[in-house]
Amino acid sequence: MVDETEKQSAHRVVIVGGGFGGLYTAKALGHTPVEVTLIDKRNFHLFQPLLYQVATGSLSPADISSPLRGILNSSKNTQVLMDEIVDLDPQQQKVVLKGETLAYDTLIVATGVSHHYFGNDHWKQTAPGLKTIEDALEMRRRIFMAFEAAEKESDEEKRRAWLTFVIVGGGPTGVELAGAIAELAFKTLKRDFRKIDTTEAQVLLLEGLDRILPPYPPDLSAKAEVSLTRLGVTVETKVLVTNIDDNIVTVKRDGQEEYIPAHTVLWAAGVKASAMGQVLADRAGATLDRVGRVMVEPNLSLAGHPNIFVIGDLANFPHQGERPLPGVAPVAMQEGEYVAKLIKQQLLGNTIAPFVYKDFGSLAVIGQNEAVVDLGFVKFDGPLAWFLWIFAHIYFLIEFDNKLIVLLQWGWNYFTRKRGARIITGEPVLNDDSLYQPPISSQAPVKV
Amino acid sequence: MVDETEKQSAHRVVIVGGGFGGLYTAKALGHTPVEVTLIDKRNFHLFQPLLYQVATGSLSPADISSPLRGILNSSKNTQVLMDEIVDLDPQQQKVVLKGETLAYDTLIVATGVSHHYFGNDHWKQTAPGLKTIEDALEMRRRIFMAFEAAEKESDEEKRRAWLTFVIVGGGPTGVELAGAIAELAFKTLKRDFRKIDTTEAQVLLLEGLDRILPPYPPDLSAKAEVSLTRLGVTVETKVLVTNIDDNIVTVKRDGQEEYIPAHTVLWAAGVKASAMGQVLADRAGATLDRVGRVMVEPNLSLAGHPNIFVIGDLANFPHQGERPLPGVAPVAMQEGEYVAKLIKQQLLGNTIAPFVYKDFGSLAVIGQNEAVVDLGFVKFDGPLAWFLWIFAHIYFLIEFDNKLIVLLQWGWNYFTRKRGARIITGEPVLNDDSLYQPPISSQAPVKV
Numbered sequence: 001m002v003d004e005t006e007k008q009s010a011h012r013v014v015i016v017g018g019g020f021g022g023l024y025t026a027k028a029l030g031h032t033p034v035e036v037t038l039i040d041k042r043n044f045h046l047f048q049p050l051l052y053q054v055a056t057g058s059l060s061p062a063d064i065s066s067p068l069r070g071i072l073n074s075s076k077n078t079q080v081l082m083d084e085i086v087d088l089d090p091q092q093q094k095v096v097l098k099g100e101t102l103a104y105d106t107l108i109v110a111t112g113v114s115h116h117y118f119g120n121d122h123w124k125q126t127a128p129g130l131k132t133i134e135d136a137l138e139m140r141r142r143i144f145m146a147f148e149a150a151e152k153e154s155d156e157e158k159r160r161a162w163l164t165f166v167i168v169g170g171g172p173t174g175v176e177l178a179g180a181i182a183e184l185a186f187k188t189l190k191r192d193f194r195k196i197d198t199t200e201a202q203v204l205l206l207e208g209l210d211r212i213l214p215p216y217p218p219d220l221s222a223k224a225e226v227s228l229t230r231l232g233v234t235v236e237t238k239v240l241v242t243n244i245d246d247n248i249v250t251v252k253r254d255g256q257e258e259y260i261p262a263h264t265v266l267w268a269a270g271v272k273a274s275a276m277g278q279v280l281a282d283r284a285g286a287t288l289d290r291v292g293r294v295m296v297e298p299n300l301s302l303a304g305h306p307n308i309f310v311i312g313d314l315a316n317f318p319h320q321g322e323r324p325l326p327g328v329a330p331v332a333m334q335e336g337e338y339v340a341k342l343i344k345q346q347l348l349g350n351t352i353a354p355f356v357y358k359d360f361g362s363l364a365v366i367g368q369n370e371a372v373v374d375l376g377f378v379k380f381d382g383p384l385a386w387f388l389w390i391f392a393h394i395y396f397l398i399e400f401d402n403k404l405i406v407l408l409q410w411g412w413n414y415f416t417r418k419r420g421a422r423i424i425t426g427e428p429v430l431n432d433d434s435l436y437q438p439p440i441s442s443q444a445p446v447k448v
Numbered sequence: 449m450v451d452e453t454e455k456q457s458a459h460r461v462v463i464v465g466g467g468f469g470g471l472y473t474a475k476a477l478g479h480t481p482v483e484v485t486l487i488d489k490r491n492f493h494l495f496q497p498l499l500y501q502v503a504t505g506s507l508s509p510a511d512i513s514s515p516l517r518g519i520l521n522s523s524k525n526t527q528v529l530m531d532e533i534v535d536l537d538p539q540q541q542k543v544v545l546k547g548e549t550l551a552y553d554t555l556i557v558a559t560g561v562s563h564h565y566f567g568n569d570h571w572k573q574t575a576p577g578l579k580t581i582e583d584a585l586e587m588r589r590r591i592f593m594a595f596e597a598a599e600k601e602s603d604e605e606k607r608r609a610w611l612t613f614v615i616v617g618g619g620p621t622g623v624e625l626a627g628a629i630a631e632l633a634f635k636t637l638k639r640d641f642r643k644i645d646t647t648e649a650q651v652l653l654l655e656g657l658d659r660i661l662p663p664y665p666p667d668l669s670a671k672a673e674v675s676l677t678r679l680g681v682t683v684e685t686k687v688l689v690t691n692i693d694d695n696i697v698t699v700k701r702d703g704q705e706e707y708i709p710a711h712t713v714l715w716a717a718g719v720k721a722s723a724m725g726q727v728l729a730d731r732a733g734a735t736l737d738r739v740g741r742v743m744v745e746p747n748l749s750l751a752g753h754p755n756i757f758v759i760g761d762l763a764n765f766p767h768q769g770e771r772p773l774p775g776v777a778p779v780a781m782q783e784g785e786y787v788a789k790l791i792k793q794q795l796l797g798n799t800i801a802p803f804v805y806k807d808f809g810s811l812a813v814i815g816q817n818e819a820v821v822d823l824g825f826v827k828f829d830g831p832l833a834w835f836l837w838i839f840a841h842i843y844f845l846i847e848f849d850n851k852l853i854v855l856l857q858w859g860w861n862y863f864t865r866k867r868g869a870r871i872i873t874g875e876p877v878l879n880d881d882s883l884y885q886p887p888i889s890s891q892a893p894v895k896v
Contacts, residue, residue, distance in 0.1 A: 043596060044871040060508030062869035069640035070870075079642040082596045099600050133873045148491060148530045152547050192517035194527040408856060421510035422518075423492040425581045426874065 010035040010077075011347060014095055014104035016085050016276065018045050018068045020329045021110035021312030023398075024336030030075030032344055037102060039095075041084045043067055047397055049329055050406070051130055052173060055139035055266075056180035057188075057422030058413055063406050065133065066398050085111075085276065090284045090305055106343055109276050109294075110312040110336070113327060116270035116291060123244045127265040130173060137426050139266055143181060144424050146264045147189060150196045157261070163201040164262035166249050168241050169269030170207030171214070172364040175224060177266055178205040179367040182231040188419050203233045204260065206251065208240050208269075213364055213372070215326060220372045223381045227370045241269075271327065273314055284308060289316045293324070298354030300339055309342075311335035317355065325357055329396065334358065363389045368414065458483040458525075459795060462543055462552035464533050464724065466493050466516045468777045469558035469760030471846075472784030478523030480792055485550060487543075489532045491515055495845055497777060498854070499578055500621060503587035503714075504628035505870030506861055511854050513581065514846050533559075533724065538732045538753055554791055557724050557742075558760040558784070561775060564718035564739060571692045575713040578621055585874050587714055591629060592872050594712045595637060598644045605709070611649040612710035614697050616689050617717030618655030619662070620812040623672060625714055626653040627815040630679040636867050651681045652708065654699065656688050656717075661812055661820070663774060668820045671829045675818045689717075719775065721762055732756060737764045741772070746802030748787055757790075759783035765803065773805055777844065782806065811837045816862065 011034045015022045018040035026038045047064040054061055068080045087096040088107075095102050115129035128138050143165070150162035163185075167178045185201035192198070205212065205228065211221040212228075212235060225235050242257065243250035249260040273292030280286035280294055284305050287295040293316040294302070300315065302308040312332035316324040325331045338355045345352050361375035363385070371385035390410065397403045413419055459482045463470045466488035474486045495512040502509055516528045535544040536555075543550050563577035576586050591613070598610035611633075615626045633649035640646070653660065653676065659669040660676075660683060673683050690705065691698035697708040721740030728734035728742055732753050735743040741764040742750070748763065750756040760780035764772040773779045786803045793800050809823035811833070819833035838858065845851045861867055 042872065043592060060510045060869075061873055062508045062871055065871045067640075067870050069637075073639045080640075081600070083600070133871070137873075144491060152529070152531070189517075191521045192515075404860065405853060405856060408853060412852065421508075422515050423510055423513045423581075424490065425509055425585075 011343075012103060012105045013037070013108065013343060014102055014106070015039065015108045015110065016095065017110035017112060017312070017314075018042070018080075019048070019110060019112050019312055019332060021112075021332035021336045022108065023068070023071065024333045025108050025110070025311070025340050026072055026075070026078055026336075028337050028340030029343065030072065030078055032077065034077065034343065034347070036075070036078040037081055037104075038068060038072065038078065039081045039083050039085065039097065039102075040068060041082065043069070043080075043082050045071060045398060046133065047402070048131070049393060050397075051133075051136050052176040052180060054133065054136035054421070055130060055177065056143065056184060057140055057419040058180070059406060059409060060421050061133045061137070063402055063409065064397070066402060071398055085279070088279050088283045090308060093307070104307075106307045106309070108309045108311060108336075108339055109280065109314060110310070110332070111274040111276040111314055113271040113273055113291075113293075113313040115267060116272035117267070118270060120244075123267070126244050126246060127168060127267040129267040130177070134426075139177075140422070141424050141426060142264050142266075143184070144422055147185075147193065147196070147198060148424075149263070151193050159196065160200075160202075161247055161261040162263050163196065163198070164204065164260065164264070165201065166204045166206060166260060166262045166265045168206050168244075168249075168265065168267050170205055170209070170212030170235070170237065171268060174205055174207070174266075174268035175212060175228065175364055175366060177268060178203055178233045178235075179228060179231055179365070179370070182228070182233045183367050184419070184422075186232045188422075199232075201232075202262075204262075205233050205235045206239045206241060207235070207237045210237050212237065216362060216364070216372065216374055217379060220374055220379055220381065224364065224366055224372050227366045227372075227381065231367050231370070271313070277314060280308070280310065286310075289324070299342060299352075300335055300355050309339045311339060317357075328362075330360065331357060363392060365389045459791075460551060460553045461485070461556065461791060462550055462554070463487065463556045463558065464543065465558035465560060465760070465762075466490070466528075467496070467558060467560050467760055467780060469560075469780035469784045470556065471516070471519065472781045473556050473558070473759070473788050474520055474523070474526055474784075476785050476788030477791065478520065478526055480525065482525065482791065482795070484523070484526040485529055485552075486516060486520065486526065487529045487531050487533065487545065487550075488516060489530065491517070491528075491530050493519060493846060494581065495850070496579070497841060498845075499581075499584050500624040500628060502581065502584035502869070503578060503625065504591065504632060505588055505867040506628070507854060507857055508869050509581045509585070511850055511857065512845070514850060519846060533727070536727050536731045538756065541755070552755075554755045554757070556757045556759060556784075556787055557728065557762060558758070558780070559722040559724040559762055561719040561721055561739075561741075561761045563715060564720035565715070566718060568692075571715070574692050574694060575616060575715040577715040578625070582874075587625075588870070589872050589874060590712050590714075591632070592870055595633075595641065595644070595646060596872075597711070599641050607644065608648075608650075609695055609709040610711050611644065611646075612652065612708065612712070613649065614652045614654060614708060614710045614713045616654050616692075616697075616713065616715050618653055618657070618660030618683070618685065619716060622653055622655070622716035623660060623676065623812055623814060625716060626651055626681045626683075627676060627679055627813070627818070630676070630681045631815050632867070632870075634680045636870075647680075649680075650710075652710075653681050653683045654687045654689060655683070655685045658685050660685065664810060664812070664820065664822055665827060668822055668827055668829065672812065672814055672820050675814045675820075675829065679815050679818070719761070725762060728756070728758065734758075737772070747790060747800075748783055748803050757787045759787060765805075776810075778808065779805060811840060813837045 013036045015038045029036050044065040044067050050064045053059040072078045083097040083099045117123045146162050150159050153159040167174045182203045185198045189198045213221045240252045277292040294310040296315045300309045313327035365371040369383045369386050371389040372381045373385040461482050461484045463486045477484050492513040492515050498512045501507040520526045531545040531547050565571045594610050598607050601607040615622045630651045633646045637646045661669045688700045725740040742758040744763045748757045761775035813819040817831045817834050819837040820829045821833040
């Protein structure tokens with residue numbers, strides 16, 4: 001229990017969102033003379049970069065999730081609140097939550113982004129995106145159910161539609177999903193079925209621009225495409241998706257419409273800012289960019305509101321006056337640590353220099369032994385890039401137990417090509433009571 | 449692919465249910481000259497004895513699940529079908545599935561049991577039982593949400609109701625759940641909250657008979673009660689639950705009604721046979737016992753139907769003319785192996801002796817370093833019993849990767865008292881878009 005009088009006097013920092021941005025701010029403010037409240041609607045931090053491995057049956061949700069309370073329980077100045085933000089009053093310095101209203105001296109908003117279907121929100125039902133644990137389990141269910149449905153389907157054409165996997169969007173998430181599904185179909189599941197040949201599956205990666213991994217240098221994009229093709233993925237660039245329904249994806253290529261029969265369509269194409277962007281615009285006059293991200297000052301604060309900061313994927317920080325910083329974990333972590341430092345220095349009466357992002361490079365994984373790495377001064381691909389990717393991800397998995405278990409899972413998967421987490425869960429399972437119709441006496445074949 | 453002519457001539461064994469009974473039958477029939485079809489509505493075998501650890505946040509669903517296709521993929525004579533049984537025609541020797549109709553020469557039914565609320569099926573909503581992965585995740589969600597709700601509750605009395613956990617039924621599952629929740633409240637979560645003291649939680653284990661673990665010798669029951677009490681569980685025997693609603697459990701003790709305010713009620717009190725028992729009664733004249741289990745012949749077949757076998761929890765096998773064998777994994781495994789042997793010998797023209805269960809003893813775990821063991825010739829409790837319990841469970845975890853990962857999780861939990869899987873998932877997560885009401889111009893505090 002915090003002493004009540006002390007509680008009144010301490011500088012109150014409220015952080016909204018327990019992703020990389022919010023969590024790293026909270027961690028950096030632990031054991032300092034401020035009072036921290038971290039608000040999240042979930043009770044755990046999610047290591048999103050590995051979410052595609054939950055979707056494709058390599059890892060379990062808890063392997064890449066850490067309870068926020070557990071991570072922060074030694075920071076006695078920090079409380080975690082499982083709640084959702086409803087509104088904001090910057091004049092009164094209060095956030096309105098579902099459960100209560102909370103006063104702040106400094107507010108940090110780090111609520112991230114969600115999927116963007118470019119005005120086609122009804123595609124969401126047919127082509128789920130990948131942001132939450134539930135999204136990942138839904139993708140997992142669809143991927144593995146597709147193989148089961150194909151095994152039971154006797155019609156050749158319908159079977160092919162079950163064995164066609166379309167991934168929309170050739171950024172890192174699309175590349176990772178396509179690579180992992182190809183490994184499933186062509187390696188992991190190869191001997192599991194009796195009627196279908198899983199190696200006849202089609203894995204299509206569709207990208208609207210002229211190359212996959214557009215933020216990377218062109219030669220790495222080319223290398224990634226070669227690696228994906230070697231894994232069995234069909235990479236198609238300059239292809240626009242114009243419609244998605246239950247079993248047909250309509251695409252436009254060179255102005256011509258084409259139809260792809262496919263039951264499993266996964267969305268990795270676009271993101272838009274979470275609703276907090278709009279709240280900041282309406283209540284605090286924030287300027288939003290095209291996808292709803294909040295334009296921030298050089299010190300990550302909101303123009304006209306020096307005690308409100310926006311960090312992580314939700315922030316548009318014009319990096320050296322150029323493109324905004326990408327929505328990746330290292331940016332959010334560094335922004336969180338910067339804001340924590342700024343608050344601590346402000347309390348000492350000091351100012352600090354504007355935020356500068358230290359770019360340690362970019363990594364995208366394609367499959368086993370395959371990744372591309374761009375460290376700025378050097379670019380490479382292949383097994384070394386893959387090992388670097390593994391090392392970086394294990395290093396940043398926050399809790400030590402997650403690190404060990406993920407490493408062990410990966411080691412096991414590497415040598416056996418098995419994936420233990422390819423279980424289908426979450427669908428309401430019919431109780432067999434509901435299927436069997438007891439005989440009425442006239443049709444009863446036997447005496448009961 | 450099986451050669452079509454060979455397929456016509458081979459003896460067709462159809463197994464319904466991929467639990468311990470069905471899976472062990474299928475495993476024992478692999479690489480033999482019969483054609484095996486294993487039907488299950490799920491795509492995985494579930495190691496039910498550890499399900500309570502999923503419910504209490506120690507393990508992930510995939511840690512205790514193995515994909516059936518993966519376990520059986522080297523048995524080329526075996527196909528796995530993800531389907532559900534709708535009806536049975538013993539005269540035509542056919543099972544009717546949702547997707548197709550399947551002919552058999554020998555049928556093995558191993559569909560197990562489900563919860564039994566003794567005529568109060570509406571309690572199911574308030575007091576979930578523990579049979580499936582989804583059940584376990586629902587229990588997990590309720591347990592951890594209760595602590596979150598208590599942290600946000602300012603009313604003393606309501607807070608106490610959130611911190612009261614009632615487990616109905618003092619059998620092995622009830623004892624395991626009560627022990628694990630007590631460890632959560634009094635050890636794991638101790639430092640995680642700021643407003644509540646989790647050690648003020650009440651964990652009540654209610655049993656109608658005069659002692660917990662009724663199938664065990666009385667002195668082991670007494671020892672288990674002492675161990676549970678030491679962990680912080682309140683054990684109450686000779687208590688009947690007469691009503692369960694949203695926040696009150698009504699019990700009868702010595703004829704007097706009492707009311708226990710509690711939000712979290714977990715059901716571990718009774719089981720009833722799955723609907724296949726009724727199908728066998730209606731279609732094949734099977735005799736059912738009081739809870740719907742199927743009475744079987746000394747060789748586990750159905751009276752009058754020598755080619756239909758019922759094994760596992762669904763079967764009532766009058767053990768040495770006494771009580772039926774208990775619904776535990778070793779019974780189902782031995783029955784499955786027995787039936788597989790019987791089929792193989794029958795095909796060679798031989799008969800085999802009736803089934804005899806080899807009882808290697810009983811184990812029930814209470815908490816860390818605490819278990820009770822009854823090996824018949826010797827009974828003991830404490831750390832040695834606990835180590836034996838761990839060894840037995842790891843030994844039987846079917847797939848090697850599950851064994852390693854569970855062992856590692858346990859090792860980590862043992863030394864840190866952490867539980868990595870205490871994440872709350874599966875609930876539809878409100879998109880924050882749905883909470884914020886954008887200002888209408890009249891109330892807008894700032895110009896947008």
